[in-house]
Amino acid sequence: MTSNEESDKDRLKSLREERKHLINGAAARMKEQRRVIQAVQEKLSAGPQTVPEIAQGIGLPASKVLWFVAAMKKYGQIMEGEKDGSYFRYGLAERAGAEGSH
Numbered sequence: 001m002t003s004n005e006e007s008d009k010d011r012l013k014s015l016r017e018e019r020k021h022l023i024n025g026a027a028a029r030m031k032e033q034r035r036v037i038q039a040v041q042e043k044l045s046a047g048p049q050t051v052p053e054i055a056q057g058i059g060l061p062a063s064k065v066l067w068f069v070a071a072m073k074k075y076g077q078i079m080e081g082e083k084d085g086s087y088f089r090y091g092l093a094e095r096a097g098a099e100g101s102h
Helices: 003-018 020-044 051-058 062-074 095-100
Strands: 078-084 087-092
Touching: 003 020, 020 051, 020 062, 020 078, 020 087, 051 062, 051 087, 062 078
Parallel strands: none
Antiparallel strands: 078 087
């Protein structure tokens, strides 16, 4: 191994160590996002619900749940249903049709 290769390896190792806290923070946020998405999906598996109902059921503020519901709707994981008072009801999207279209 040449001295340039060793120097590059040392710099890369140093850079990884410097940014370790950033990487760990991003991994923790991704883990929390997966946990919330799974909780929303489990709550909706019982049937269509409004954002406040989902929030109460999973123990998170409605504002945070709304953010996840909007993202999940955008990516086709949930569907917006009929309006119930001031809120729409959301339900899980049909997976069978989506899988066959790939």
